[in-house]
Amino acid sequence: MRIDLHTHSTASDGTDTPAGLVRKAAAAGLDVVALTDHDTTRGHAEALAVLPAGLTLVTGAELSCRLDGIGMHLLAYLFDPGDPALLAERELVRDDRVPRAKGMIAKLNALGVPVTWEQVARIAGDGSVGRPHVASALVELGVVPTVSDAFTQEWLADGGRAYMEKHETDPFEALRLVKDAGGVTVLAHPAASKRGRTVPESALAALAEAGLDGIEVDHMDHEPGTRARLRGLAKELGLLVTGSSDYHGSRKTCVLGEFTTDPEVYGEITRRATGAFPVPGAGGV
Numbered sequence: 001m002r003i004d005l006h007t008h009s010t011a012s013d014g015t016d017t018p019a020g021l022v023r024k025a026a027a028a029g030l031d032v033v034a035l036t037d038h039d040t041t042r043g044h045a046e047a048l049a050v051l052p053a054g055l056t057l058v059t060g061a062e063l064s065c066r067l068d069g070i071g072m073h074l075l076a077y078l079f080d081p082g083d084p085a086l087l088a089e090r091e092l093v094r095d096d097r098v099p100r101a102k103g104m105i106a107k108l109n110a111l112g113v114p115v116t117w118e119q120v121a122r123i124a125g126d127g128s129v130g131r132p133h134v135a136s137a138l139v140e141l142g143v144v145p146t147v148s149d150a151f152t153q154e155w156l157a158d159g160g161r162a163y164m165e166k167h168e169t170d171p172f173e174a175l176r177l178v179k180d181a182g183g184v185t186v187l188a189h190p191a192a193s194k195r196g197r198t199v200p201e202s203a204l205a206a207l208a209e210a211g212l213d214g215i216e217v218d219h220m221d222h223e224p225g226t227r228a229r230l231r232g233l234a235k236e237l238g239l240l241v242t243g244s245s246d247y248h249g250s251r252k253t254c255v256l257g258e259f260t261t262d263p264e265v266y267g268e269i270t271r272r273a274t275g276a277f278p279v280p281g282a283g284g285v
């Protein structure tokens with residue numbers, strides 16, 4: 001059983017539509033895929049409408065959080081999508097995305113890069129605009145060769161020259177909101193240091209104490225040594241261990257199912273969730 005619990009569609013900064021993504025997931029031989037767009041569940045309806053037979057969809061989102069000035073991403077699975085408190089908080093985060101992108105563009109302009117809001121908005125299409133869209137604009141302009149080269153201190157990494165903060169949820173608050181909405185939480189790529197500073201391991205213990213369910217260990221941004229260390233830490237803290245592709249379509253190099261989650265861990269996630277349930281595909285159009 002092949003399970004990939006972290007993917008993005010055009011509902012945020014992926015390049016495949018939600019429908020295209022689930023078709024590709026089935027073609028890639030996945031049995032379970034989670035759609036986890038940044039701060040939105042907007043893509044779920046489209047994905048569910050065409051879900052191929054043999055593929056199960058886990059509804060989710062990747063929530064932007066910030067702890068002591070350090071950005072972090074919390075994967076939330078199978079929460080009630082209509083939960084008013086969680087919806088209100090996600091809206092706060094989302095509403096801040098446009099002013100934030102414009103702020104980064106202004107900083108880039110000040111650095112002599114002729115990027116415009118029109119260009120970034122065109123790249124984002126109807127997805128919620130984010131840093132990878134600004135990064136793609138830098139690639140278009142020939143400022144950097146690839147999107148990941150834009151995520152450095154020179155450009156858009158946390159604390160970088162053109163970086164701008166946005167409203168992000170306190171992770172302890174996010175844990176509480178997701179739990180109250182019947183969901184399960186997994187800290188995404190906790191040691192992806194290329195993206196900027198990462199949460200100290202002491203904070204992981206506090207998050208585990210506060211109800212975090214698991215950490216994403218097998219991820220393209222983690223070296224094998226990092227994975228081994230995180231696996232040990234997860235065991236110590238009683239956390240589940242997941243693996244996933246963090247697929248963004250052609251925006252990033254990873255492919256669907258590049259890393260996967262153990263079926264037993266997946267089973268435990270579904271047992272803990274009460275807000276929503278995985279949906280098996282009936283074979284869509």
Ligand SMILES: [Zn+2]
Pocket residue numbers: 062073188189
């Ligand atoms: Zn992330």
Ligand SMILES: [Zn+2]
Pocket residue numbers: 006007008062188246
């Ligand atoms: Zn992601």
